[in-house]
Amino acid sequence: MLFYSFYKTLVGKEITVELKNDLSITGLLQSVDQFLNIKLKDIKINEEQKYPYMLSVRNCFIRGSVVRYVHLPAEDVDVETLQDHSRLEAREQKKMQQMQQQQQQQSSK
Amino acid sequence: MSFGSAGLGDEVDKKLIVVLRDGRKYIGIMRTYDQFANIILQDTIERAYCGEYYSDKSLGVFFIRGDNVVILGEIDTEKESLEKKLIKVSWDEIQRMLQIEKQKREEEEQLKKRVMAESGLTFDSILNLDDF
Amino acid sequence: MSDKKEEGTVEEPLDLIRLSLDERIFVKMRQDRELKGKLHAYDQHLNMILSDVEETIKVVEKDEETDEEIVKSIKRNIKMLFIRGDGVILINF
Numbered sequence: 001m002l003f004y005s006f007y008k009t010l011v012g013k014e015i016t017v018e019l020k021n022d023l024s025i026t027g028l029l030q031s032v033d034q035f036l037n038i039k040l041k042d043i044k045i046n047e048e049q050k051y052p053y054m055l056s057v058r059n060c061f062i063r064g065s066v067v068r069y070v071h072l073p074a075e076d077v078d079v080e081t082l083q084d085h086s087r088l089e090a091r092e093q094k095k096m097q098q099m100q101q102q103q104q105q106q107s108s109k
Numbered sequence: 110m111s112f113g114s115a116g117l118g119d120e121v122d123k124k125l126i127v128v129l130r131d132g133r134k135y136i137g138i139m140r141t142y143d144q145f146a147n148i149i150l151q152d153t154i155e156r157a158y159c160g161e162y163y164s165d166k167s168l169g170v171f172f173i174r175g176d177n178v179v180i181l182g183e184i185d186t187e188k189e190s191l192e193k194k195l196i197k198v199s200w201d202e203i204q205r206m207l208q209i210e211k212q213k214r215e216e217e218e219q220l221k222k223r224v225m226a227e228s229g230l231t232f233d234s235i236l237n238l239d240d241f
Numbered sequence: 242m243s244d245k246k247e248e249g250t251v252e253e254p255l256d257l258i259r260l261s262l263d264e265r266i267f268v269k270m271r272q273d274r275e276l277k278g279k280l281h282a283y284d285q286h287l288n289m290i291l292s293d294v295e296e297t298i299k300v301v302e303k304d305e306e307t308d309e310e311i312v313k314s315i316k317r318n319i320k321m322l323f324i325r326g327d328g329v330i331l332i333n334f
Contacts, residue, residue, distance in 0.1 A: 002282060002284050003282070003284060003288050003323070006282070006290075019179065019180075020272070020328070021132075021179070031115045031116050032115055033115040033116070036288075036325075037115040037146065038115065039115045039116070052158045052161075052163070052195060053126060053128065053134050053156070053158055053182075054180075054182065055188065055189075056126070056182075056184050056185055056188045056189035057126060057182030057183060057184065057185065057188065058183060058185035058187075058188055059182070059183045059185075060180050060181060060182040060183065061115060061117060061120070061146070061180065061181040061182075062179070062180055063146060063175070063178050063179060063180070064325075065176075065325075065327070066130070066179045066180075067325045068270075068272075068324075068325060068328055069319075069322055069323060069324055069325070070322070070323035071319055071320075071321070071322060071323075072290070072320075072321040072322065072323055073321070074292065074320040074321040077281075077290070077292075077321050079263075079281040079290075079292065082281045082282035082290060083262045083263055083281055083282065085282065086259070086262055086281075086282045086283055086284070087259060087262065089284060090255065090256075090259050093255075093285055220301065220310060221301040221310075224301045224310045224311065224312060225273070225299065225301060225312060228312045230273060230299055230312060231273065232273065
């Protein structure tokens with residue numbers, strides 16, 4: 001959920017989404033969901049002539065699983081908070097695992 | 110809260126271009142969707158592109174499984190007029206062009222693969238996204 | 242006491258990544274890509290955010306003098322980058 005929450009803080013900002021097939025799309029982040037699917041507004045395509053099918057598209061939905069990188073606006077990223085949240089989430093993840101293990105042990109008894 | 114599929118609600122009943130992982134492009138009216146980004150497209154055409162040429166084939170109603178979707182793009186009528194610069198050819202013709210292009214790309218990849226292997230490097234194809 | 246243990250020791254692979262927060266790491270990616278950058282965030286899928294990233298891509302190009310195909314490295318710099326975890330092969334500290 002860390003990155004989902006993070007992306008929500010970037011709504012309205014300009015990002016560049018680089019896909020695994022090398023297509024790069026720059027646009028304003030409109031919305032994001034827990035799969036990190038992304039919706040962009042007012043898009044621009046790098047190397048437009050290579051992707052004629054994107055010419056008539058202004059807004060688009062990008063499936064999270066085809067994303068390679070997202071270039072972020074550095075000035076809008078608070079790295080301190082990110083690091084804290086990463087540690088917090090790691091800790092919560094461990095707690096969840098321990099709880100699940102305990103439950104499994106109990107149910108197998 | 111938009112649960113899954115980043116809220117495709119705005120796109121319902123709009124004309125979309127759907128790009129699939131194998132590179133195919135479908136254009137149609139999206140009638141409904143779910144949290145997996147499965148969608149129903151009506152009055153669908155498949156559009157094939159090659160350089161400055163394109164061709165269409167009418168296909169009717171489609172269910173598209175969300176996993177295969179790369180991009181859903183809303184067709185903007187204002188921007189669509191830009192696309193008119195492309196030249197329409199017959200379906201058979203565009204398939205011939207694509208076949209030639211594909212062969213060329215495959216040859217380039219083969220060469221790349223060989224040179225990379227000689228330098229002790231691996232090579233991942235980007236011809237389609239089927240690996241992901 | 243238990244908190245100290247949590248912060249300092251490595252019990253599972255992801256712990257080592259936690260300890261590398263705010264440090265520069267090397268990431269090898271699919272499609273012959275390599276990244277160097279400072280780690281600021283990660284999750285259990287190995288999605289990450291790196292800053293001051295240098296990406297190296299290997300491409301095959303014709304050498305202009307010998308006319309032979311050779312492998313070249315292309316570098317680019319990115320200020321702040323999100324990396325999707327499914328493309329990660331390995332991380333080096």
